[in-house]
Amino acid sequence: MTLEYIVAALIILMIMGAVTALETDNLLSSIIALGAVGFLLAIAFLFLGAPDIAFTQIVVEILLLIILIRVTIHRDLKTTTAHRAMFGWTFAIVLIAFLTWFGLTVFEEFPAFGTAVMDRVADSASVTYIKEGLAKSGAGNLVTAVLLDFRAFDTLGEATVLFCAILGALAILRQKAHKHSKEKDQEADAA
Amino acid sequence: MIYSLCLILIGIGLYGILTKRNIVKIIIGFVIMEAGVHLLLILIGYRMQGEAPILQPGMKLSEFITRAVDPLPQALTLTSIVIGLGVLALMIAIAIRLYERYKTFDITEMRRLKG
Amino acid sequence: MTGMSLIVKTVCRWLKGFILLFGVYIVLYGHLTPGGGFSGGVIIACAFILIFLAEGKLVETKIFSKNVAGELDSVGILIFWAAALTGLFCGGVYFKNFITTAAESHFKLFSSGIIPICNIGIGLKVGASLFVVFVILAAVKIVVPKKSDNINDHEEDEK
Numbered sequence: 001m002t003l004e005y006i007v008a009a010l011i012i013l014m015i016m017g018a019v020t021a022l023e024t025d026n027l028l029s030s031i032i033a034l035g036a037v038g039f040l041l042a043i044a045f046l047f048l049g050a051p052d053i054a055f056t057q058i059v060v061e062i063l064l065l066i067i068l069i070r071v072t073i074h075r076d077l078k079t080t081t082a083h084r085a086m087f088g089w090t091f092a093i094v095l096i097a098f099l100t101w102f103g104l105t106v107f108e109e110f111p112a113f114g115t116a117v118m119d120r121v122a123d124s125a126s127v128t129y130i131k132e133g134l135a136k137s138g139a140g141n142l143v144t145a146v147l148l149d150f151r152a153f154d155t156l157g158e159a160t161v162l163f164c165a166i167l168g169a170l171a172i173l174r175q176k177a178h179k180h181s182k183e184k185d186q187e188a189d190a191a
Numbered sequence: 192m193i194y195s196l197c198l199i200l201i202g203i204g205l206y207g208i209l210t211k212r213n214i215v216k217i218i219i220g221f222v223i224m225e226a227g228v229h230l231l232l233i234l235i236g237y238r239m240q241g242e243a244p245i246l247q248p249g250m251k252l253s254e255f256i257t258r259a260v261d262p263l264p265q266a267l268t269l270t271s272i273v274i275g276l277g278v279l280a281l282m283i284a285i286a287i288r289l290y291e292r293y294k295t296f297d298i299t300e301m302r303r304l305k306g
Numbered sequence: 307m308t309g310m311s312l313i314v315k316t317v318c319r320w321l322k323g324f325i326l327l328f329g330v331y332i333v334l335y336g337h338l339t340p341g342g343g344f345s346g347g348v349i350i351a352c353a354f355i356l357i358f359l360a361e362g363k364l365v366e367t368k369i370f371s372k373n374v375a376g377e378l379d380s381v382g383i384l385i386f387w388a389a390a391l392t393g394l395f396c397g398g399v400y401f402k403n404f405i406t407t408a409a410e411s412h413f414k415l416f417s418s419g420i421i422p423i424c425n426i427g428i429g430l431k432v433g434a435s436l437f438v439v440f441v442i443l444a445a446v447k448i449v450v451p452k453k454s455d456n457i458n459d460h461e462e463d464e465k
Binding site for chain 1: 383390401
Binding site: 015018037050088100114125129134166169 | 233243265269274283
């Protein structure tokens with residue numbers, strides 16, 4: 001029961017960090033507030049018995065902060081604090097209200113905190129992984145066993161998605177082709 | 192109650208995406224939304240008095256089965272986190288190119304995008 | 307860009323080996339302790355990014371150019387894919403764990419079949435690709451257009 005309060009306090013801190021990140025004028029401070037959200041998320045993962053995820057979250061958060069700061073720090077930043085037009089506001093409010101209603105309806109059906117879904121579903125896959133993971137794959141870390149043995153095809157798809165994202169970033173940032181397209185744009189403007 | 196707090200986190204991210212004008216703030220909203228979703232997935236798999244799904248030498252398997260948390264959402268969240276970093280790099284690349292073209296991060300001044 | 311001050315460079319020269327060692331440990335022991343290819347790969351990328359940030363752009367051509375990193379990226383995914391295909395030929399199922407392990411070799415470094423090989427492949431892939439994307443993002447030269455060139459033109463177009 002106490003763990004529920006600890007995690008709830010961590011999530012409340014994360015919400016405060018998120019609001020700060022979105023509402024601060026200075027872009028650098030908002031990125032650092034985003035870093036606070038990520039590290040609190042890692043602490044929450046540690047409390048919830050997921051050291052694998054906590055580890056990855058810390059490392060990824062560091063790299064994310066480096067990339068974001070490296071991109072924004074040398075620019076002459078004019079921070080725009082104003083919001084979008086009225087249509088955007090009304091649309092946002094309607095969408096968030098719908099999301100809240102939808103979520104609250106769904107969460108009524110959820111089991112209480114602390115009873116895993118795998119206990120409620122008869123013959124679920126997770127129970128099989130826990131029971132036979134060591135005997136079948138030989139790996140002590142069951143997360144790795146699921147990731148690279150039982151569901152390795154999923155990981156192959158993940159590697160493909162990462163490859164495509166990186167390829168897209170490389171194609172967008174390539175210098176030579178960009179100059180070419182810029183000339184084309186200017187010709188189009190002139191015409 | 193704790194699931195609703197995750198929902199608030201997702202809602203804050205959505206609010207940032209929909210109402211902010213600065214493109215870096217939109218990316219920040221995206222990351223916040225991702226954090227909420229990951230936390231919700233891990234919370235679903237948690238079991239009271241649970242321990243990490245990692246077997247050590249000398250552990251009894253029968254005791255471990257009753258206490259270990261769900262490894263399946265953890266594995267899928269792990270891939271999702273790394274994909275999130277790759278997609279963020281792609282978004283940052285597009286933001287850099289937009290900045291170079293229009294000299295601003297403000298999306299309302301990027302008039303060519305409005306068709 | 308010539309890099310940061312002498313103090314930063316010296317500290318990085320001391321630290322980079324330890325960070326790299328830690329990353330390799332996380333990758334190799336991924337099937338026994340928390341960690342694995344993903345987090346270990348990101349740590350390895352972080353070690354190279356630290357060198358890159360401290361020493362400046364000049365080091366990129368000397369030690370670890372982005373072309374080499376791009377090839378390592380491909381090598382990582384090919385290792386993973388080759389492990390999957392070998393399972394198909396030996397066991398008849400894609401991603402079959404074809405190296406069976408006896409019960410007494412559990413919790414040793416050389417155990418659990420193809421999982422360490424896949425971990426190494428994933429670690430290479432993630433580390434190399436993230437390093438490449440960081441180098442590209444950091445090294446890109448921003449050519450800022452004159453404000454009168456573009457934006458006003460388009461506004462006139464719209465009118």
